[in-house]
Amino acid sequence: MERVEQHASFGGRQEVWRHESRTLGCTMKVGIYLPPAALRGERCPVVYWLSGLTCTEQNFITKAGAQQHAAQHGLIVVVPDTSPRGDGVADDPSYDLGQGAGFYLNATQAPWAAHFRMEDYVVHELSAWVEQHFPTNARRSIFGHSMGGHGALTLALRHPGRYASVSAFSPIVAPSQVPWGRKAFAAYLGEDQGAWAAHDAVSLIATASERLPLLVDQGEADEFLATQLKPELLQAACDAVGHPLTLRMHPGHDHSYYFIASFIGEHLAFHADALKARA
């Protein structure tokens, strides 16, 4: 492992690390924000951020404005890349499949199954690596945007007990029912839709064994709202089983990082509260 960037930021430090992932079979970059408390040697909880299509670890750490709030709450923020990367890794010319579009699952189909194992990477290998090398207290929350909102919701629902809270901006809540998800699931999981429900938040909510604090923010001027995101499907699924959900619709807001930045402080406060309650 090697630190490739470090920048003082709000009394803490924004770092970028490169490490070898055995799960993915490639080198991965990870953004790590260490708040002032961590630099003083205190053990801090970790919030994992999962980014959307086409992103690397850079988008969130440069544009979301999360560091000031992580500094205030004493949160380590870990930001992985969105897929395995490199010349030896399968890819597709379109932006919504292959590198930059890992969809936070373990692919079962060729040519993807060899490297595309983002679920195992994020849930197991990355958190073990983070907890070994940084001053954490082994409490975790998870959040993300768009494809990464899908990732946060499904990983939290598939791994009960692992995260104290989950939140999302503009998530793909029902990938089995929308073009981005159907294309990715067909490629990564195969045409048999029987395997898809296990990676679909709206399906998973129906049988969730845990009642996690769940916050979703969605812009009403989001260009993908009606075709790809459909938060009303998550609301209906939560209502059907009495799962808690705070779904907030925001007039005028679009799918960009300007939306994320406007509410990132509230998301980090939400996670800080849930992580404290776990203490």
Added chain:
Amino acid sequence: MERVEQHASFGGRQEVWRHESRTLGCTMKVGIYLPPAALRGERCPVVYWLSGLTCTEQNFITKAGAQQHAAQHGLIVVVPDTSPRGDGVADDPSYDLGQGAGFYLNATQAPWAAHFRMEDYVVHELSAWVEQHFPTNARRSIFGHSMGGHGALTLALRHPGRYASVSAFSPIVAPSQVPWGRKAFAAYLGEDQGAWAAHDAVSLIATASERLPLLVDQGEADEFLATQLKPELLQAACDAVGHPLTLRMHPGHDHSYYFIASFIGEHLAFHADALKARA
């Protein structure tokens, strides 16, 4: 003129406009943040941000985290590009001359004199355009980073009465004495160094007719500190004539937008205070 981007942001709106500049002889892009007060129709003061080498209008509006503070103080923030642009505009293969490196002056030498008139553009044409099309109260402040810190300091000092306050992150305070400035001044103003002092903040301070509030933040881990920035020269020039200066050195901070984001709130509060005092 044409609006090419608009994003809801902290109750206000981050916009990007394209307009034809008669001064520069090309099309220019400008970032404009309108705070909630401006969207309600109130007339607001304007803070002009001048970016550093290689930047466009995008760097500051996506990375600095200024919008939340501009929203709170009711400030319009205007962010021009760093030079004229386009196929018909002279350029140089190096990053520190030509397009992306206008140095906020009017060039007198070929091939630059035809388009490189960033001083006239920022001070006159851009502010007239802003004050014609947006709800301003004609009060202005100015700030910037690195080459843009040089721009903010020199434009404020060369145009007394025009700005209520000036601040800078990591500015080039003495371009006549450092490699970035000497290269640019030789190209844009000619080898005769007699013309350089009029665009050098350290020289201009000596004869300043106005005592503007002046705030400078500088990172101690800035990779350009000793070779290009030399804030001690500005401190000495201010001390020599009794010009007010708040110069703050920040351990650990580098030349990046992580540094700017960490202190942007204090700069906007500083300008908001000075602009209120002008009311």
